[in-house]
Amino acid sequence: MTTPFLKKAAMIGLGAAIGLGSVFAAQAQASEQYLPSLVYRTGPFAPSGIGFADGFADYVTLINERDGGINGVRIRLEECETAYANDRGVECYERLKDRGNGATVVAPLSTGITYAVIPRSRRDGIVLSTMGYGRADAAYGRVLDNVFMVPTTYWSSMTATLSYIAEQEGGWDNLRGKDIVHAFHDSAYGREPLAVLRHYAEEYGFTLHEMAISPPGVEQRSVWQQIRRINPDWVSLYGWGVMNPTAIRTAASMGIPRERMIGGIYAAQDDAVLPAGSAAVGYKAVTFHGPGADYPIYEDLQRYVYDAGLAAGDGDLTGTIAYNRGLINAGYIIEAWRQAQAEFGEGRPSTREETLWAWQQLQIPESRTEELGMGGLMPPVNITCENHEGDGRVLVQQWDGENWVQLTDWIDTNRELVEPMYRESAMRYAQEEGITPRECD
């Protein structure tokens, strides 16, 4: 009984020793730019994570294959699986940050992981690129100089959602007396836009109904029965994971018009609508990039990545929302390195300081997104010392049963409202953490 067990245990021990040894083994290719990718291809939110990870990896492959890297500096991508768990994310961050010639930028892909790595990244001087999730108040650049909310936050995207609703209703004045439901994942994520919504409800006189849905949200009948009784004019949906399709399905079965449901930026992905089947037709959502695959970059991806057999996934996720998000996140990171090289010398990998500098002044005008083959896909970026978000603009898309159809152009966000909110929250954080906000000219 015990002898085979002992052998097995000894083997496990030996394996562990080898494994640990290899962690410490230094690896350095001086000519490569190292890029860690914290992905969640498994876990409860995997359906969103897989597309993102594929898009992220495919864009890097494209740059390496088509251009031979950034001015000849190839990018070495390494994935680490977080399963959307905070401790795994921290472990990944710590494991990957000193690999290769050192990580310079990390996209943590989860609000929880972002919070855990913010103090670490400040100590290490690594840039955090958080697209929409994370600390909204990092958009105020004076406090956290290495965290970037490009291209939008929940707060600003919610102001755009309300602008869209107002436009549909024929003007802000017509919102008076309307009923707007915010159906949300009963967690901090879902509650985050409430501050903006409450402000607007007060200013424009509509009634805001806050409906919490308990995660994971596999059963939502009673919530939507209540919503049906309210008979709302608009429904804002902030679900995550399996909650989104279930919400759309349940809403449909209650006869709530999908055309009047607007998902938030993380209720805008394909895994929100596909499992809901025909119930999702007509569902709208705001997103911070163009939907679909009808962009020049996809021709290059086809030629250099998919046809060459280098695609990260099976190829059936291309053009999905999550995939496009992976593309543009990698696009921002690589553009920042390109600008760092232009400033500090081409043909060598950028250091942490150089990368940080590049992000702090990152400018990607519309013309540049077109040069990248991502015109209309990638929102332009305009970072200043004080503004780490840019314009925060989003657009509205609608699901037609097969594809997301872009309904509007970029919608401007209400900077007058959100910027003071960022500032107030960031300053409170600075005070708690003892950070002295830096001066901006």
Next chain:
Amino acid sequence: MIYRESGQFKKSYAADQAILPLRQDQVFLIGALLVAFLVIPMVASNYVMNALLLPFLIYALAAIGLNLLVGYCGQISLGTGGFMAVGAFAAWNLATRTELPMPVVFLLAGLITAGTGVLFGLPALRIKGFYLAVTTLAAQFFLIWLLQRPWFNNYSPTGVISAPEVNMFGWVVDSVTDRYYLALIILVVMALLAKNIVRSSTGRKWMAIRDMDVAAEIIGIRPMATKLKAFAVSSFFVGIAGVLWGFLYLGQLEAEAFNIYVSFDVLFMIIIGGLGSILGSILGAAFVVLVPIFLNVVPSAIGLPLSTAMISYVEIFIFGSLIIFFLIVEPHGMARLWSIIKQKLRLWPFPY
């Protein structure tokens, strides 16, 4: 030969009752502590301290706590994650809303968790076995829901909160080494405490309840007081582990992160490590922390490139299989393996 007890005579009851009656064990323990306190901080890299040792120490503490309840008192609980969250959030609120010094905050957080544990332990008086396991899920789900109410994170817009600075009697625990030391000291002290509790009359009562509660009642053990004490002590340990998890390891707190799968992880630690063994809890924690990292690192190191996703699937599969494997082959876990090794060493190299 190496592990030889001949010639070591106990001349007093105290010597006979020592935690480690054998000199070899004492030497080994002192050696292990020396390594932990002196050698590791010098040689271990930042990554090892930060991402392996810290979670290991904290998980070990939680596992000891759960083992007191499950392994010693026989009351199975799936609410560990919830209790860790209670500890962490209690500490955060005490630290940010009051001026109490940090050690007091830690202690109070542990006591609050103990109180919560007693509250959710009440059904154990009527409900037993896996019925109880499922009712502890009530604690898990309810506590996480409760801690998500905005008051508990002081209306933070994202609901995720940053842990405050840890100041222990003027020692500002900031660097990785500091955090490692604090976690290690707390673990050592509390492990010693746990070891002594289970050797005391309390521990023996727990084991009597575990082995046959009706019989225990008949010989005069009060099941109510005994079980609730187990819940209280266990939750105290788990609560402190929660505080350390938020304050020392992650540096942030988020109620959702202490989900049901955390509870499972800790349960695995004690199954694999050994039910009813303090040492086993520590070994199990090491095992559960290391295996995923091992599986992530080894395939690429030996030139077998599996995709990150595939590694995770394989990891889930292997974890499940290991649980079954341990339950079948060695229900007493790694702690039992350790004692088997010691037995072998008594005779080595001349086994008969």
Next chain:
Amino acid sequence: MMFFFEVLIGGLMSGIMYALVALGFVLIFKASGVFNFAQAAMVLFAAMFIAGMHGDWGVPYWMAIPITILLMLGLAWIIERVVLRQLVNQEPIIMFMATIGIFFAIIGFAEIIWGSRSRTLDIGIPDQPLFIGDMLFQQYDIVTAIAVAVLVVLLLIFSQRTRMGRVLRAVADDHQAAQSVGIKLNTVWVVVWFVAGIVAVVAGIVWGGALGVQPVMVDVAFKALPVLLLGGLTSIPGAIIAGLIIGSGEALAEVYLGPIIGGGIDNWFAYIIAMAFMVWRPEGLFGEKIIERI
């Protein structure tokens, strides 16, 4: 009042869906005294194979479902061989933890084959709102309720009217007595896990259709457990009735109590109902009275 009944009926329908998962637990517990935590993983396993074979390989549903049922037989056989046989006569709590191991092993295995992306599983159950008078019903619910009713009747016939059913009941009554009259315990276990597997297939189709097939489906287990406890671990009708109680109780609480204390309470409310009830009657509604001897 109308609204009250709508909520009530919606809750009852959810309850039936929970009961469907709880049924699988009951079957196994009845026959082998094992609290099978892995039931939810079996539901996911079945749903993933049906949706995966249909989606990735183009196998039509009428073939994919029987193939999956055969796979459940294989799974039952493997579990009996690898796990149950080795752990016979162990304490129930050890068996319970072993099924937690099985839970993860099954999930891992299914993901190794199918990955963790979301798939649709639509075998054509209609999903439109249906108004009877002013009351809103969902066709999906009605079809589900009928399916569950048929399943329960079949299970009852199986256990009361067939030889195998009698054998199962004999084993449930007394392992040793059953063995001494020549019943092969191992075969019985395979059969009972297989039957639970078939229930898992039905649950997988229903839940997969409602949620999309993805790993988070196993979380329905956490909805089924309070149902199971309330109903008593050994009673098939108990599971259904408890499902109805929990489903409606949770829906009414969410609607009428939720707004007062902050919404989103249905995750834990079911557990509180079950827990409160069990403090009064530890064996659940229809469970067998636990008699302890020394």
